[in-house]
Amino acid sequence: MKITLKGGNSQVLEKGQTVGAALKACGLSVGSDVLAAKVNGVVVDLSRPLTEDAVVEPVRFDSAEGREVYRHSSTHIMAQAVKEVFPTAQVTIGPALEDSFFYDFAFERPFTPEDLEKIEARVREIIKRNLPVTRKELSKQEAIQFFQSRGEAYKVELIQGFPEHEPISAYSQGEFVDLCRGPHLPATGHVGAFKLLTTAGAYWRGDERNPMLQRIYGTSFPTQAELDAYLARLEEIKRRDHRKVGKELDLITIQDEIGPGLVLWHPKGALVRLLIENFWREQHIKDGYDLVYSPHIARLDLWKTSGHVDYYRENMFAPMKLEGSEYQLKPMNCPYHIMIYKSHLRSYRDLPIRYGELGTVYRYERTGVLHGLLRVRGFTQDDAHLFCRPDQIQDEVSRVLDFTFFVLKSFGFVDFEIFLSTRPEKSVGSDDKWVLATDSLEGALKSRGIAFHLDEGGGAFYGPKIDIKIKDALGRSWQCSTIQVDFNNPERFELSYIGEDGKSHQPIMIHRALMGSIERFFGILVEHYGGAFPTWLAPVQAVVMAITDNQREYVNTVVAQLKAAGFRADADLRNEKIGFKIREAEKAKVPYMLVAGDREVQSGTLSVRGRSGANLGNMTGAAVIDLLRNDVTRAQPELQPTH
RNA sequence: GCUGGCGUAGCUCAAUGGCAGAGCAGCGGUUUUGUAAACCGCAGGUUGGAGGUUCAAUUCCUCUCGCCAGCUCCA
Numbered sequence: 001m002k003i004t005l006k007g008g009n010s011q012v013l014e015k016g017q018t019v020g021a022a023l024k025a026c027g028l029s030v031g032s033d034v035l036a037a038k039v040n041g042v043v044v045d046l047s048r049p050l051t052e053d054a055v056v057e058p059v060r061f062d063s064a065e066g067r068e069v070y071r072h073s074s075t076h077i078m079a080q081a082v083k084e085v086f087p088t089a090q091v092t093i094g095p096a097l098e099d100s101f102f103y104d105f106a107f108e109r110p111f112t113p114e115d116l117e118k119i120e121a122r123v124r125e126i127i128k129r130n131l132p133v134t135r136k137e138l139s140k141q142e143a144i145q146f147f148q149s150r151g152e153a154y155k156v157e158l159i160q161g162f163p164e165h166e167p168i169s170a171y172s173q174g175e176f177v178d179l180c181r182g183p184h185l186p187a188t189g190h191v192g193a194f195k196l197l198t199t200a201g202a203y204w205r206g207d208e209r210n211p212m213l214q215r216i217y218g219t220s221f222p223t224q225a226e227l228d229a230y231l232a233r234l235e236e237i238k239r240r241d242h243r244k245v246g247k248e249l250d251l252i253t254i255q256d257e258i259g260p261g262l263v264l265w266h267p268k269g270a271l272v273r274l275l276i277e278n279f280w281r282e283q284h285i286k287d288g289y290d291l292v293y294s295p296h297i298a299r300l301d302l303w304k305t306s307g308h309v310d311y312y313r314e315n316m317f318a319p320m321k322l323e324g325s326e327y328q329l330k331p332m333n334c335p336y337h338i339m340i341y342k343s344h345l346r347s348y349r350d351l352p353i354r355y356g357e358l359g360t361v362y363r364y365e366r367t368g369v370l371h372g373l374l375r376v377r378g379f380t381q382d383d384a385h386l387f388c389r390p391d392q393i394q395d396e397v398s399r400v401l402d403f404t405f406f407v408l409k410s411f412g413f414v415d416f417e418i419f420l421s422t423r424p425e426k427s428v429g430s431d432d433k434w435v436l437a438t439d440s441l442e443g444a445l446k447s448r449g450i451a452f453h454l455d456e457g458g459g460a461f462y463g464p465k466i467d468i469k470i471k472d473a474l475g476r477s478w479q480c481s482t483i484q485v486d487f488n489n490p491e492r493f494e495l496s497y498i499g500e501d502g503k504s505h506q507p508i509m510i511h512r513a514l515m516g517s518i519e520r521f522f523g524i525l526v527e528h529y530g531g532a533f534p535t536w537l538a539p540v541q542a543v544v545m546a547i548t549d550n551q552r553e554y555v556n557t558v559v560a561q562l563k564a565a566g567f568r569a570d571a572d573l574r575n576e577k578i579g580f581k582i583r584e585a586e587k588a589k590v591p592y593m594l595v596a597g598d599r600e601v602q603s604g605t606l607s608v609r610g611r612s613g614a615n616l617g618n619m620t621g622a623a624v625i626d627l628l629r630n631d632v633t634r635a636q637p638e639l640q641p642t643h
Numbered sequence: 644g645c646u647g648g649c650g651u652a653g654c655u656c657a658a659u660g661g662c663a664g665a666g667c668a669g670c671g672g673u674u675u676u677g678u679a680a681a682c683c684g685c686a687g688g689u690u691g692g693a694g695g696u697u698c699a700a701u702u703c704c705u706c707u708c709g710c711c712a713g714c715u716c717c718a
Contacts, residue, residue, distance in 0.1 A: 110648090200646080201645075201647060202646085202715095203715070208645055214646090254710095314718095366644055366717095369715085371711095548676060577681060578677050579678065579681095580681080581679095582678050582679055583679035583680055585679090586678095597677055615678080
């Protein structure tokens, strides 16, 4: 058989040689960094025998596939350790995650931190034993018998769900045998640095009616340095947590007395929010939206017409009775915008119509899902509804895409991931409509040269959608923006417009949100910047500090000058040393610190210190204003919506 | 909603059945200060809430509210 190393030379080998041997024969030095191999594009164990011509390629930790193999073997080692330390624990499933892995065990009690220490010690020992990992294939019957004999009821249940006549693979390392598709590392000694992270409860097969299993999370890396870097990143995520930073910077609180998931915006947080909202409104008006307002409650009948009572009830606050009819706190803005549309007879000439609103909605979220600002019960959507003719969908969506990227970039997000979700199994609307809408969305993405992932069947029941995920400074993705075509509401509310032909037609409706929820977006912004907002969003842009009481008057004059120029500046005239004032301003993440002592008063300047200690030298008040002005305009991208 | 952990001063955290404590912040004073913490003093509490066990509960038990980590959910 002819074996070719991808991008390298070929060798003719006898059948039955292992993949590892083949890689070597092709001239590759196979060290412990080679974890597995791709044979004709499929990742397999190095110990797999080859039987026919193939292109082979080493898999290392630097690829997603390599990391998966590495973490998967790591979780097997952890499972082996748990079985050795706690023989009564039953194994269930244990997959690799992006940066880590977990394994779920059926055990009579939760694992304690002391248990984890014991398990981790045993893991190190198993790594040291350097047990070879071997694969064997069993028939379904053999597999069931084998795992039954070992008392692994969950494995048996899994196998029973497998197809009848396909062989089932199991991997063993020493005494430990696990049902597993593989592939795996050649031996346990290939794992370098290992750490158990946390424990958690998790339902068997993710179903809350099933027994609760004990999940252990862990991670592993080839070197201690890589593990340390990962742990440092986790620390950084903790440091930037918007709940912590929000409290430290006095931006927002969520208080028990007010209620869970309900946010109080303190003056500084409210100011940042105001700046976000002002920007949002200005840009929407520029981009051809009509801004509207709608009330927080409406008759329950409206929500019956919209279908929310039928399909969304469990996420709605209970209705309240008033004057013999029921009213509902709004979970969505769309019905109101629809009613504004319906308040006139519309002509095809009026379309598209774009109604935008920073609309506050209330949703009853189950207590367990609430999470700081990222998941709340009362929040403001940057919502808009576009009503257009079917032939306008693509242009409208292209326009929204341009606008979305413009807005997101303005807030400092530059990495995006785009998903196009198509028709799910349960859906409303004719085939024609779905095809037209889906083609229009795809056409819009293509017209802008935007790469996207296809999420087949991931659309809403009422229409296809485009979701945009942003990546923050720590590389985490967040879904904020969504553009959804809706065939359902125009139908339910019997929307119409008079076409060129003088007949009545149904408009297409598009829901879209750019930031999603202001609360959530604000939380993400706080974490993205670690509280150090860019100057245009900073609640306090500059603090002018007096060294001694001698400069009080001078400082006040400078502050007045900055304020007159439209900047947010405070004076710090307290009886404190300059080091203390600097420290406080640094902790408050103020972008500019302007120090005035006798020298500055003499020369009519300020000693300018940037956030995080940058010494920007001495400048006049006018020069400081230029500096701030530059900084503020630089943060707003030169780019404009391109349509 | 489920599993586990947690809840003490404005904040961060001590005290494990026996008088509730520290640092920071706050207030008063001293100090007039040069780029991330000057010094002295004062005040600050229904230990999340309700009930129970006990001579005695922050500590043990029950219920409840909230938070945290997950699970589930997110038409």
